[in-house]
Amino acid sequence: MSAQARDAAIVGIHEYPSRDVAGLVSPLQIKAASAAQALADAGLGWQDVDAIYDAGEGGGMAGLNIAEYFGLKPNVIDTTSVGGSSYEYHAAHARRDIAAGKARVALLTYGSTAHSNAQAIGVGGRGGGAHPADNMESFSGMTLVANYAMVARRHMHEYGTTSRQLAEISTATRAHAMRNPQAVKAMEDLEFLDIRETTLDDVVNSRMIADPLHLLECCMISDGGGAVVIAAADVARDCRNTPVWILGSGEATKYTENGGDITTSAAAQSGPSAFAEAGVAPAEIDIAMIYDSFSITVLALLEDLGFCGKGEGGAWVEGGRLRFDRPQDGPALNTDGGGLSSNHPGMRGIFLLIEAVRQLRGESCSQVSGARLAIAHGNGGMLGSRHCAGSVILGRD
Amino acid sequence: MSESPLPPKRPLPKLTEADTAEFWKRTRDQQLSYQQCSDCDEIVFYPRHHCTHCLGNNLEWRTASGKGTVYTFSVIRQSYHPFFRSRLPYAVAWIDLEEGPRILSNVVGLADPATLEIGQSVEVEWEPHEELSIPLFKPVSAPV
Numbered sequence: 001m002s003a004q005a006r007d008a009a010i011v012g013i014h015e016y017p018s019r020d021v022a023g024l025v026s027p028l029q030i031k032a033a034s035a036a037q038a039l040a041d042a043g044l045g046w047q048d049v050d051a052i053y054d055a056g057e058g059g060g061m062a063g064l065n066i067a068e069y070f071g072l073k074p075n076v077i078d079t080t081s082v083g084g085s086s087y088e089y090h091a092a093h094a095r096r097d098i099a100a101g102k103a104r105v106a107l108l109t110y111g112s113t114a115h116s117n118a119q120a121i122g123v124g125g126r127g128g129g130a131h132p133a134d135n136m137e138s139f140s141g142m143t144l145v146a147n148y149a150m151v152a153r154r155h156m157h158e159y160g161t162t163s164r165q166l167a168e169i170s171t172a173t174r175a176h177a178m179r180n181p182q183a184v185k186a187m188e189d190l191e192f193l194d195i196r197e198t199t200l201d202d203v204v205n206s207r208m209i210a211d212p213l214h215l216l217e218c219c220m221i222s223d224g225g226g227a228v229v230i231a232a233a234d235v236a237r238d239c240r241n242t243p244v245w246i247l248g249s250g251e252a253t254k255y256t257e258n259g260g261d262i263t264t265s266a267a268a269q270s271g272p273s274a275f276a277e278a279g280v281a282p283a284e285i286d287i288a289m290i291y292d293s294f295s296i297t298v299l300a301l302l303e304d305l306g307f308c309g310k311g312e313g314g315a316w317v318e319g320g321r322l323r324f325d326r327p328q329d330g331p332a333l334n335t336d337g338g339g340l341s342s343n344h345p346g347m348r349g350i351f352l353l354i355e356a357v358r359q360l361r362g363e364s365c366s367q368v369s370g371a372r373l374a375i376a377h378g379n380g381g382m383l384g385s386r387h388c389a390g391s392v393i394l395g396r397d
Numbered sequence: 398m399s400e401s402p403l404p405p406k407r408p409l410p411k412l413t414e415a416d417t418a419e420f421w422k423r424t425r426d427q428q429l430s431y432q433q434c435s436d437c438d439e440i441v442f443y444p445r446h447h448c449t450h451c452l453g454n455n456l457e458w459r460t461a462s463g464k465g466t467v468y469t470f471s472v473i474r475q476s477y478h479p480f481f482r483s484r485l486p487y488a489v490a491w492i493d494l495e496e497g498p499r500i501l502s503n504v505v506g507l508a509d510p511a512t513l514e515i516g517q518s519v520e521v522e523w524e525p526h527e528e529l530s531i532p533l534f535k536p537v538s539a540p541v
Contacts, residue, residue: 141481149471
């Protein structure tokens with residue numbers, strides 16, 4: 001562990017509390033409000049920020065637009081835009097930029113009003129024609145849910161995985177959500193029916209959206225956002241909270257290839273890089289914050305990240321293994337309630353960092369006693385056709 | 398939103414997209430095409446102007462038999478797109494053509510799309526439109 005770098009740490013976090021802003025707040029306002037809260041959490045000020053990371057969801061000229069809106073003149077701007085994994089990339093890049101001496105206090109923000117805008121993220125058709133791949137695929141009417149469902153179908157075919165095994169992902173995250181007042185409020189505001197802990201039967205008996213994925217295997221569509229502040233080591237040690245160090249990271253892409261294996265994601269490339277850099281093995285991880293767009297996303301990523309072998313995920317997750325109160329059995333999954341039951345405004349990656357930090361500070365609603373190491377793994381794009389993966393290993397002193 | 402008097406239409410590919418226009422022009426004659434690199438033999442699909450293996454530009458168009466197998470699929474039961482909503486439930490599938498390309502399409506011609514299985518043999522069934530044809534697929538035999 002002594003070889004682990006301590007270049008940069010997450011020192012401030014904020015998760016925007018509302019999941020339904022009723023059209024009264026803009027995504028930019030969510031970003032600015034979250035930035036203020038995260039800086040206050042760190043004990044830093046607006047003028048301390050010298051680097052901005054933004055996923056460009058506001059449109060073109062993202063780096064310029066966000067700086068002007070904030071009223072900052074940063075020395076570093078990074079607008080890496082890889083969907084829900086953008087924030088894992090941003091955290092990795094912020095650490096790199098800080099280690100290179102280009103910045104000292106980095107600000108990551110996210111804001112979305114996907115729910116208020118009534119965006120059909122999961123069940124809409126894709127707009128066609130902009131990218132050659134879209135021009136080849138849009139005619140088929142594949143929805144986003146079906147894109148992931150095709151991974152699940154193939155996983156079942158190759159490895160015998162069952163819907164009940166996939167349902168373990170949903171029941172574990174729902175159990176965590178019920179312990180998180182913000183998640184319960186989110187489900188109320190988004191008019192979930194029957195807000196309670198779910199059983200495996202509840203999940204497999206819920207309405208089929210795209211075979212074999214059921215309603216309770218699909219994430220919510222909320223409003224929301226948040227902010228993360230990352231600081232150089234000397235700054236971090238003077239901040240209000242325990243520094244959460246960025247120990248390692250990995251990035252990867254995956255896209256449809258002729259003859260390729262749809263059940264293996266880009267995590268199989270990004271995970272080993274991140275673990276190697278951190279000098280950490282999957283078995284040492286206490287907290288797995290893994291992008292739960294759908295149940296199958298988590299199952300495939302757990303395998304690809306090395307928590308179990310390829311194809312073994314179904315049996316591995318059985319019996320409530322992913323719950324926060326089973327630390328002897330491996331990492332706790334998405335202890336905030338995840339995208340399935342707490343917060344998914346379209347690009348959830350920033351919340352993976354935020355809840356990992358809560359756990360390593362000892363502040364989670366589903367706290368794992370003595371949690372020391374976490375992975376935040378973002379999957380951006382679509383699991384079944386083309387996506388980016390960002391893995392970040394986090395640890396406390 | 399008022400009801401349109403016309404039935405909703407399938408979203409069609411653009412014949413102006415730089416890399417894939419030639420593929421779609423060839424569908425007018427119901428040719429299902431892919432590319433192969435003359436330098437390194439790599440199969441390239443979706444179509445491009447360069448070989449994804451060696452970056453060469455010597456790609457030759459080939460015509461596929463139209464036969465393939467279902468690699469994976471899903472039966473879609475919820476869609477907000479007017480055309481596809483009118484077709485619910487329907488099957489989308491990644492299909493491995495016997496020459497190697499993997500293509501996304503619909504499997505049609507099943508009374509119940511949920512009876513589809515991975516490994517099902519399929520063949521192309523063209524859906525003609527004014528300027529191009531859409532390659533859909535239908536089962537050719539009962540699944541093993």
